[in-house]
Amino acid sequence: MSDLAAAQRAFRDELLEHRLLISMGVDGLYGRSGTFEHIVECINAAFSAVGDPDRPEVMRFPPGIGKWQLEKSGYLKSSPQLAGTVHSFFGGDREHRAMVEQIESKGDWTAGQKTTEVALAPAACYGVYPAIATRGPLSADGALVDVYTYVFRHEPSIDPARMQMFRQREHVRLGTAAQALAFRKLWMERGQAVIGALGLPFTVDVANDPFFGRTGKLLASSQREESLKFELLVPITSTEQPTACVSFNYHRDLFGAGWDIKSADGAAAHTACVGFGVERITLALLKHHGLAPAKWPAKVRDVLGL
Amino acid sequence: MSDLAAAQRAFRDELLEHRLLISMGVDGLYGRSGTFEHIVECINAAFSAVGDPDRPEVMRFPPGIGKWQLEKSGYLKSSPQLAGTVHSFFGGDREHRAMVEQIESKGDWTAGQKTTEVALAPAACYGVYPAIATRGPLSADGALVDVYTYVFRHEPSIDPARMQMFRQREHVRLGTAAQALAFRKLWMERGQAVIGALGLPFTVDVANDPFFGRTGKLLASSQREESLKFELLVPITSTEQPTACVSFNYHRDLFGAGWDIKSADGAAAHTACVGFGVERITLALLKHHGLAPAKWPAKVRDVLGL
Numbered sequence: 001m002s003d004l005a006a007a008q009r010a011f012r013d014e015l016l017e018h019r020l021l022i023s024m025g026v027d028g029l030y031g032r033s034g035t036f037e038h039i040v041e042c043i044n045a046a047f048s049a050v051g052d053p054d055r056p057e058v059m060r061f062p063p064g065i066g067k068w069q070l071e072k073s074g075y076l077k078s079s080p081q082l083a084g085t086v087h088s089f090f091g092g093d094r095e096h097r098a099m100v101e102q103i104e105s106k107g108d109w110t111a112g113q114k115t116t117e118v119a120l121a122p123a124a125c126y127g128v129y130p131a132i133a134t135r136g137p138l139s140a141d142g143a144l145v146d147v148y149t150y151v152f153r154h155e156p157s158i159d160p161a162r163m164q165m166f167r168q169r170e171h172v173r174l175g176t177a178a179q180a181l182a183f184r185k186l187w188m189e190r191g192q193a194v195i196g197a198l199g200l201p202f203t204v205d206v207a208n209d210p211f212f213g214r215t216g217k218l219l220a221s222s223q224r225e226e227s228l229k230f231e232l233l234v235p236i237t238s239t240e241q242p243t244a245c246v247s248f249n250y251h252r253d254l255f256g257a258g259w260d261i262k263s264a265d266g267a268a269a270h271t272a273c274v275g276f277g278v279e280r281i282t283l284a285l286l287k288h289h290g291l292a293p294a295k296w297p298a299k300v301r302d303v304l305g306l
Numbered sequence: 307m308s309d310l311a312a313a314q315r316a317f318r319d320e321l322l323e324h325r326l327l328i329s330m331g332v333d334g335l336y337g338r339s340g341t342f343e344h345i346v347e348c349i350n351a352a353f354s355a356v357g358d359p360d361r362p363e364v365m366r367f368p369p370g371i372g373k374w375q376l377e378k379s380g381y382l383k384s385s386p387q388l389a390g391t392v393h394s395f396f397g398g399d400r401e402h403r404a405m406v407e408q409i410e411s412k413g414d415w416t417a418g419q420k421t422t423e424v425a426l427a428p429a430a431c432y433g434v435y436p437a438i439a440t441r442g443p444l445s446a447d448g449a450l451v452d453v454y455t456y457v458f459r460h461e462p463s464i465d466p467a468r469m470q471m472f473r474q475r476e477h478v479r480l481g482t483a484a485q486a487l488a489f490r491k492l493w494m495e496r497g498q499a500v501i502g503a504l505g506l507p508f509t510v511d512v513a514n515d516p517f518f519g520r521t522g523k524l525l526a527s528s529q530r531e532e533s534l535k536f537e538l539l540v541p542i543t544s545t546e547q548p549t550a551c552v553s554f555n556y557h558r559d560l561f562g563a564g565w566d567i568k569s570a571d572g573a574a575a576h577t578a579c580v581g582f583g584v585e586r587i588t589l590a591l592l593k594h595h596g597l598a599p600a601k602w603p604a605k606v607r608d609v610l611g612l
Contacts, residue, residue: 022365022437026372026423031433034364034452058340059328062471063369063456066332067416071409080395080402085416086426087393088460089386093519096386103377110373110391110421115414116460117332118470120392127337131328146340150369150456154394154422164424165368213399 007237008159011287015160018291027156028164032279039282039293040167042304044148046198047169047276050190056146056171061127063120063150063165069130070119074258078211078219084120084152087113120152124168125273129259132174137262138269142175144183161236161243161280172273174256176263180272184230184248187274191232191246197303200234200245200284207231207247228252234284245280249273313543314465317593321466324597333462334470338585345588345599346473348610350454352504353475353582356496362452362477367433369426369456369471375436376425380564384517384525390426390458393419426458430474431579435565438480443568444575448481450489467542467549467586478579480562482569486578490536490554493580497538497552503609506540506551506590513537513553534558540590551586555579 001009015021022031032040067085070076076083087110089099095112102109121127124147132143148169155162173183188204195202207229211219223229229249233242249272255261256269263269289296293306300306307315321327328337338346373391376382382389393416395405401418408415427433430453438449454475461468479489494510501508513535517525529535535555539548555578561567562575569575595602599612606612 022367022433023440024367024372024433025374025436029368029370029372029424031368031437032366034366037364037366058343060338060340060343061328061330062335062337062469064335064458064471066330066335068331071415076395076409076415077406080397080405082394084392084394084422084424085419086390086458086460087416087419087421088388088390089382091386096519099386100383103382108421109377109382110393113391113393113421115393115416115419116390117462118335118390118458118460127328127330130331131337134329152370152392152424154392154424156423163368165370213402 004238004241005158008157011237012158012160014291015286020286020291021160026164027158028162030160030163035293036282039285039304039306040278042306043276043278043281044169045305046194046303050194051146051171054144054171056144058146059128059131061121061124061147061149063152064118065121065126067115067117067119069126070122072130072258073126074254075122075126078216079122081212082153082155083122084154086116086118086120088116090114121149122153123151124149124170124275125172128172129255129261129271133259133261137266138174138264140264142173142179142263142269145172145174146170147172159237161283163279166277166279168275169278170273170275172271174261174269174271176265177252177270180250180270184250184272184274188230188248191248191274195232195234195246195281198281198285199297199300200288202232202234202245203242204230204232207244234280236280236284236287243280243284245277245284247275249275310544310547311464317543318464318466320597321592326592326597327466332470333464334468336466336469341599342588345591345610345612346584348612349582349584349587350475351611352500352609356500357452357477360450360477362450364452365434365437367427367430367453367455369458370424371427371432373421373423373425375432376428378564379432379435380560381428381432384522385428387518388459388461389428390460392422392424392426394422396420427455428459429457430455430476430581431478434478435561435567435577439565439567443572444480444570446570448479448485448569448575451478451480452476453478465543467589469585472583472585474581475584476579476581478577480567480575480577482571483558483576486556486576490556490578490580494536494554497554497580501538501540501552501587504587504591505603505606506594508538508540508551509548510536510538513550540586542586542590542593549586549590551583551590553581555581
């Protein structure tokens, strides 16, 4: 086992032993204790304290989106290996008996499952674009939406900071290119201020997403060259390979054109979003300040309202 | 269209027009507005005000459970048609190109998806039993757990009170038969008191779950005869067919035996749970008191802390 893998496993074991996380027998899938959730709620409150004065429209989506929305989003072109679709049983009594036999004999009982109209949300903001698109052209002020959603990424890992199901708290800005870029610049400052106030060490860097396959290499290179995505990275189980805890994204008119969202001037809207990975920030706090929040530095507890 | 279906559609349209719910283009899958979510939070707070003094252990699970946990739970024997499994893409560049072509030609691109180790949670309490099972025999006091989870049921419907993804807030009691039954009796009183204080009309009745197929008919009949599940029903879109908003379940030793959870005396634990359907209660409040919470009766607003 590499040093990194050993450090990840050791941290995960520590979190499970202290019952901050609860094993569900699958890498990347965990229950959370009341203490863990309370920290998550406090991080959300800290985010709200900074973002609420902008008076965003609040939208809360379930952990799923329409399969048609996933298809239309373009996510399956760039990251098919991370997406999840929901399948179910559509058979009758006979198929049911066969399925139960498969379960009892440890066979693949899911072979007969068929696709439903539901897919899992790959990012919190994916519900926003189709919802805004139905409302006609944006006003000159554009739009600002506050979202918070459980998302799914199929990447089983022993790293507790790489979960398969986790929550993203985001603000999404829709409008002109200038509005989207100004929003991102503002939140890059705010994001650093929030994480700094939590007593966490961090760096900010251009992101390097693991896009899929050959096309993915081109996508990744253009993402870097055009600085479309920045990440705020905090060392959790490694200083060499720190963990992205906040991301600052500028999508150009990718979603505006894809969903036919028009700015007031009739052009395809440009969009940007800031996303806080609330579980990752919680894990960073537990790593840097210790597993007992009651003993965290007074200043950090103050900022969180703990 | 039947009168019932027309009433359901009318209420759903009204909720969408007032932007309390947000269409995702799939029956039973909706975004929630800030107002809707605030009511949900207040219902949770009202539940906590009643239940917190019992000092439950808080567990919060993601919307998924291990597929092995779903298999072992027995849910696939009784309700296979409602369960969801998560599938993903495991191919290479060639398979990816074929998949993207299927998407572009509106073909079935999900045919190549394969099962992952993740399934969707069919009920909030399903994460609790395996977690408690790992801890060894219960103490003489048994255990009490507070859970809150997004669950999935594959039953697309135009009825806004029958969502595919919704949240259940539960207390789960594990111990002897006497402890489980006393817990259920207590919460049947508490549940009626809470819903009554919210100014909602209700009845309580033995439940009639739509178990699957031939075996399902036997399960349903034994559920009724042994009064294993009671529901608190509130008329939302129909007085003849009111909606179950709270359920009170006694599982005998089904989960205790299935998960090998032992009482202090060495016998398989008996379990019970109370579940509040927070979206359904929110919809009932919106139906009975109007779509503007600011205009709800002062007494109801008081109880909710609105």
